[in-house]
Amino acid sequence: MLEFRKDLFAAERDDNLNVVGKGAQRQDMPGHVTGRSPFFDDHAFEGLLHLKVVRSPHHHARIRHIDTSAAERAPGVKRVLRGADVPVNKNTLLSLINFGKDDEPTLAVSKVSYKGEPVVAIIAETEHQALAARALVRVDYEVIPHVFDVEEALKPGAPVVNETYPNNYFDYHDRYDHSKLRFGDVERAFAGADFIVDDRYQMSPIEHAPTETNGSIAAPEQNDRFVVHSCAQGLFFSLGTAAKILNLESNRLHFVGGTVGGGFGGKVDSLTEPLSILGAMMTGQPVRYVLDREEEMLYGSPRGAERIYIKDGIMRDGRIVARRIRSYFDAGAYTRLSSYAAIKCTAHLPGPYTIPNVSADIYVAYTNRCPSTAMRGFGITAVDFALEVHMDKGAEACGMDPMEFRILNAYRDGDMKAHRRVAKNTALIECVQVVADKTGWPLSDQARRQSSLTGGGGARADIPATVLDDNGRIGRPETRTGPVTETLPAGTMRIPMTKQPIMEGSAEARPTPPAVPQYEPYRPTPPANQPAYQPQPYQPTPTAPPPTQAAPPSPPSAPPPASAPPTQHGAVRFSSVFGTRRR
Amino acid sequence: MARHRGRGMASVNYPIGMNLGGDPSQALIHSNPDGKFTVALSAIDLGQGMKQVTRQVAAETLGVPMEDVYVDTADSDTGPHDMGSFASRGTHRMGNAVIAAAREARGVLLEAAAEELEVNAGDLVTDGRGNIHVKGAPSRSITVKATAQAAQFKQGKTIAGRGIFLIPLSTVDPQTGEMNPNTAFAHASLVADVEVDDETGEVTVLKMASAYELGRAINPKMVEQQLVGGAWMGISHALYETPEPYYPDPSHGPRDFNEYLMPGPGDIAPYSITVLERPAPDGPFGGKGPGEMCANPVLPAIANAVYNAVGVRVNDLPITPEKILRGIKANGGARPQPRRGGG
Amino acid sequence: MPIEIRTASTASEAAGLLAGDRQARLLSGGTLLMRDLNEGRLTDGVLVRLTDPAYRQIGVSGSRVELGAGVTMAMILKRRELACLHGAARAIGGPAVRNMATVGGNLFAETPYGDFTVALLALDAQVMVLQGYGAPRAVGLEEFLAGRGRASSGLVTAVQVTLPQNPLDLRFRKVSRVRPKGIAVLSIAALLPTSGGRVTGARVAYGAMAPTPIRAKAVERALDGKALDAATIAAVRAVATEGTRPATDAVASDWYRREVLPVHLARLLSGQE
């Protein structure tokens, strides 16, 4: 089922290793097969209380009044928590890395923005008592208009989903209503392309559906601390989030976890820890808050849906000369991690291909649905679906075999990527060749001879002159399509290379310096002496050379000399690198 | 009625670790007085195999047998800070932090052995079986156990190490999107063979084959676990899953595993994987991490295979029988496309 | 008042408890009721357990079969005489659920569940209902299902069916998205007794094509007296969706259910996979 091709890239690899590379038994397997692996819920506590939340039945509503008096009197109920009980009742997850504004309450106070939003928490001696008391909470709602579609949400006059972002989009860099990628001049390249392939894709939301639902148990420990058994995917991420929401010093929290019943991204949000700890603080007893399956399915924060528009300009010989992408992340009612995914998506474009003109606008839109969050392949899975289906259509449009089309356009070592960094350590071509081999998919000899190691760089390493625009200034939706405002000269770079990664250990104890990642500075290289790959389209065979204006646009000005440092200006201050600074 | 076979492919790459960096991982390693090591982390094992990957990386770096290392994670009182298990960062970031910590511990270990053997630490090597000896002179050796005992009870040395790995945060240019997003990328290409029933729109995945380039398969058995399970999830995303079946209309959301559709054990197809290893210059022993990307090529490959089978492009996931059937009807019937290779 | 459990040793006692307390519910296999309890939809009231051995007995006398309402799917699967019901019994859940889910419970399962009942409907089953004390009264399954939503329908003690002479005369198909265990896009049971090469007395039932399992009477009419040939099947396809009112749910839309019902019915009748 799984085999190796050790012959490939053998020269770059030292296989003389003792333990690494061995299919050794997992350290956790004996615990798994005996049922003894300690998941968060597998801990016994005397006097354990159970917490259940009352959730909004409406997609969007103002809260007029909450009456918990009957629930408080119900049998077994120890405490009823409301928004006012939460010390810091507004947070955004990425505030821990100083990214974005606090926009989400732990318990809603004046408004609910999605069906299922927690409003009140009940803590009782048994789960059944908590469930029974939950039914006694009376919330008076005033239902208000909702919006479910990402593009509808961005139109002027749409219902305001999230008051922190009153235009229903995340603010990028204090400046734009979307994340931008600009490389070359796509419009000019479209005008010269032989084929235009244009389409719309829709990624579905996805529920992580781990077999273990989200949950936690918090208990008072000695020394005024709280032990928290957690299913968090980031132990300190959750600890930091809880400490902030509860206004506690981090060392008053003792998080224990690490053995988690599946996550897939759905256990990054600290959905339960703040309330179970707050419950333990308020009652002085251990409190367990576990989502039931229906809650996990409907309100456990899914992978967000994405709508993606792709337009490609393709030459008759199969070269993609331009790719434009517009994409909408459906964040749901609050930001969680969508803002981060959109930047990751921006960096990923245009996929593993060398395309001389690329433009992308990635929006994060708020809608009245459960906030979405990270999931396996976050920011990438959806756009890869769209890109690779689009590649199939592109191959069809120019009459090429889909694998040949990919090999022709694949990025190679030394190529410039759209985010203005040089590709290295690439291997897409080899993957296609190997899978072609094993499936009997016919490839031309020429395609078989291609390599990620050669043929890249040269003109393919150039940063083209790039047209810029000021579209989508925050608060001005009418500017979403606008004119070119300036042309950035070829070769321009504005962001410093990141410093050398830090890998610390005591210097004398390190016999060899660790391998460290290094961004290679922009350094135009002379054209490779290897002849360019000439694809052999199956159908139709091009009879005439492509029109001259269809050639991939070369930079209008000469690239800077090899020794010249990249142009650097306009770098954004550190604290707002991702987007909007936390307030 | 007819069932049509179709074949589709896709190729993808995947960025390893948090985009833009700024996501540190720390590790601590210490030894018992008999040379048995504990790695203390706050990393999370949610099934991907964090504990075992870091165990192998630690043992390899320390130069001791794997059985002499156990990984203890995650307890915030003992395990130092880590961003978490997401963004395919575990193997790459934590793997490097463990290497840093293990190098430091190994340095002390070799110094202690050098003192016992009265040689220079730089002349010593480990044999991976629990012994330390002078390079080129295996007879001049000492066991790791004896070394640790000497360090603890005689020399007063702490055989321990601390490590951090951090790729400093990159900025982003708001106008061009210029940034330093990631340092390592994994790659894959996948072919899916399907059969589509043109009267019901039902898709059967017949088989799949893939090639994955993932730097270094630190544990091939766990790589296989990830890639097989991830491909199943890819089929699931492509054909089955959604909490909002009529998105953006949020109604009819599934409430349980009966309503939330995923392939059952009777829906799985043979899957053949080939692993390529082009080590990442900054990966732990070149490792990258296939944990997230393993579903990604499956979605488009199946979509393309469905098109190849019946000529229907479904651009909206999941590719349900209903969407295919509507497409077939809109086309006035199935339109099989040319076959590709020996399906 | 919280949950209270009452145990009845006879059907009459159980029926009496149910009749005397509108909130009381019978706990049979637990696959429906326990979920309500676990998820907080049921927070108080009496749960009645019936321990009478007859409740879990299978009585076979020639072609007449009485299935106690507490008989599980697994128990049916163990009885060779009930082979014609095995397809429908196996269509219910995985092995653990088949050990728990009962014939009686399946009568109350909401769409798209209740596939076993679809087979019973094709067999023209009689439901034995006990109202208060006394003897159970036989109610046709169709009538029973029509009144299912109403309260105080009494205690179902058993289901009676007449097995077809040839077990292969009862055909069953469940269409689901997930294999081998998935809930129904739709299910079909067709009793097709043949005499002299012609179908006589066909009974066809659908699951998930209406709020309860329903008879496909137009299909039955199209089959009666006909040979199961291509022309008949074409005629059946044309009327297959008559009287159906399928729901849109998480697994399929009403459009899709209507669209593929004729296809699956035709395949079932023509013996295709």
Place this chain on the structure above:
Amino acid sequence: MAKVPVQFRLNGSDRAAFVAPADNLLTLLRRGLNEFGPKYGCGQGTCGTCTVLIDGELQLSCLTLAATCEGRHVETVSGMANGPTLHPIQQAFMEHFAAQCGFCTPGMLTAARALLEANPTPSREEVIDGISGNICRCTGYEAIIEAILAAARSGQVRRA
């Protein structure tokens, strides 16, 4: 709330507890007796993580009222190994890397045990049916199916 006593055998040992009438068996095992082998995955009967044997028959403990277990024998994953010696199915799961997060594993093992004790030489299709009530979100099932078939081939699982 009035609690009721229940006495039963758990993995061969006599146990007694007081339960609330509405408590299911899973709650009794986990919260009443600290038997954490069976897991809570849904409380709906749709995931199989709470699967146990009751008097040798495969059942879902979340759908079983605790009070109805009076006098019965409940067996969980914790009772599978014979002291330090793993059950052949546990051994096969180890060898085939048939677990990742490990959360479905107790239920899977119990379902596999019930299958092999009733049918020591199942076909692949029968194995697939045997685990069809148990959701695994990590493995894609293949390794689990292979492990159960291997355990069957080993001939070490005895008919119950």
